Amino acid sequence: MAVTVAGITAPVNGDRLWRSLMDMAEIGATAGGGVGRIALSDLDKASRDLFVGWCREAGLAVRIDRMGNIIGRRAGADDDAPPVVTGSHLDSQPLGGKFDGAYGVLAGLEVVRALNDAGITTRAPLEIVDWTDEEGVRFTAGVVASGVYAGQFDLDYGLNLPDREDTTTLGRELARIGYDGDAPCGGYPISAFFEAHIEQGPILEREGAVIGAVLGAQGRRCHTITVTGEEGHAGTLPMTLRRDALVGAARMIDGLNRLAFDFDPLPVITAGYLQVRPNSRNTVPGRVTFSVDIRHPDNALLADICARAESLCRRLAEEAGVAVEIAEMFGRDSVAFDPDCVEAVRAAAKRLDLVCRDIHSGAGHDACNLAHIAPTGMIFVPCKDGISHNEREAATPGDLAAGCQVLLEAMVARAGIA
Ligand SMILES: [Zn+2]
Numbered sequence: 466m467a468v469t470v471a472g473i474t475a476p477v478n479g480d481r482l483w484r485s486l487m488d489m490a491e492i493g494a495t496a497g498g499g500v501g502r503i504a505l506s507d508l509d510k511a512s513r514d515l516f517v518g519w520c521r522e523a524g525l526a527v528r529i530d531r532m533g534n535i536i537g538r539r540a541g542a543d544d545d546a547p548p549v550v551t552g553s554h555l556d557s558q559p560l561g562g563k564f565d566g567a568y569g570v571l572a573g574l575e576v577v578r579a580l581n582d583a584g585i586t587t588r589a590p591l592e593i594v595d596w597t598d599e600e601g602v603r604f605t606a607g608v609v610a611s612g613v614y615a616g617q618f619d620l621d622y623g624l625n626l627p628d629r630e631d632t633t634t635l636g637r638e639l640a641r642i643g644y645d646g647d648a649p650c651g652g653y654p655i656s657a658f659f660e661a662h663i664e665q666g667p668i669l670e671r672e673g674a675v676i677g678a679v680l681g682a683q684g685r686r687c688h689t690i691t692v693t694g695e696e697g698h699a700g701t702l703p704m705t706l707r708r709d710a711l712v713g714a715a716r717m718i719d720g721l722n723r724l725a726f727d728f729d730p731l732p733v734i735t736a737g738y739l740q741v742r743p744n745s746r747n748t749v750p751g752r753v754t755f756s757v758d759i760r761h762p763d764n765a766l767l768a769d770i771c772a773r774a775e776s777l778c779r780r781l782a783e784e785a786g787v788a789v790e791i792a793e794m795f796g797r798d799s800v801a802f803d804p805d806c807v808e809a810v811r812a813a814a815k816r817l818d819l820v821c822r823d824i825h826s827g828a829g830h831d832a833c834n835l836a837h838i839a840p841t842g843m844i845f846v847p848c849k850d851g852i853s854h855n856e857r858e859a860a861t862p863g864d865l866a867a868g869c870q871v872l873l874e875a876m877v878a879r880a881g882i883a
Contacts, residue, residue, distance in 0.1 A: 504604065728761070
């Protein structure tokens with residue numbers, strides 16, 4: 466499964482990469498064939514331990530930083546030069562797939578293994594990172610640890626993030642699983658950051674491309690909406706007197722979904738988290754909290770969509786006789802990746818004779834944070850039917866190996882060969 470075309474610096478071993486992915490996927494394997502490895506759970510710890518072991522076997526010096534990011538470093542001939550960095554995340558959604566995140570971490574490891582096999586030393590050092598809590602399932606925000614590394618958030622903010630039930634914090638959970646490292650989180654120059662990832666959308670597969678040279682990622686605004694009505698007996702409170710918070714929320718969710726179609730190009734609008742109080746069959750819901758995630762590549766249009774969304778929710782609340790509170794939890798402008806890094810991906814694909822197309826990322830990634838402090842690029846490979854955040858997420862060994870080879874070429878081109 467190794468890529469067998471000319472122009473290769475050191476051939477990656479596609480079988481070894483696949484085996485590592487499958488071994489990693491056994492940790493937190495779900496009945497539906499996916500993976501559930503929530504950040505800083507015991508399963509996350511197990512996946513971290515496995516990765517650290519593999520890094521050490523590959524001769525990497527491993528350090529853990531204050532946000533629990535795991536960094537495996539391969540020395541360069543000029544070891545004081547800023548490193549070329551790659552990585553992604555080993556945590557997953559509760560019912561996630563085998564490839565989202567794990568691919569980018571293990572592709573980085575395979576780059577190192579392939580360079581070891583070929584006896585190649587790069588001029589600049591290389592670093593492979595597992596970023597803590599990319600997915601944002603437990604601690605509200607997601608991509609927090611790479612954000613601290615890139616100076617987007619304070620360390621204290623990251624460590625004190627509460628979990629959803631407000632029973633613990635990210636920092637306490639890091640200590641609990643033994644990954645509260647003492648290395649500084651960022652604060653040193655890096656030469657470039659590359660992240661390999663499955664596309665999580667259908668474009669590459671549909672167009673028969675193997676490599677996506679990612680131009681950037683769309684902007685994102687996350688809101689929490691709280692709808693307050695009044696609780697009452699489900700059997701005795703007449704329909705005409707109800708202030709049903711769930712009915713109000715349902716109308717808002719439907720309205721927001723329809724609102725998306727007023728814009729061109731289409732934004733994506735998602736209500737993904739819902740909490741109903743008291744959540745009882747026999748009581749009219751008195752309060753509902755739900756999340757609304759709105760994304761678009763155009764920052765001005767994104768602001769416009771958010772304003773329209775807010776006035777829509779206020780109007781629908783009035784109609785349903787409920788109160789509404791809208792809080793923006795966090796937001797991120799769209800990100801454009803570094804033209805040289807994008808070109809390095811295109812050039813590597815071309816040299817390897819792989820069909821490549823430019824693409825925008827629909828999802829946020831750790832790379833979006835890194836783009837604030839270093840030239841950054843991403844490499845997408847196809848995933849089956851564009852399905853991700855799903856146990857059925859799938860990618861082919863050949864495509865994964867191809868993306869890994871492109872990663873190796875782009876990193877080595879940047880780091881230089883000693
Ligand atoms: Zn991911």
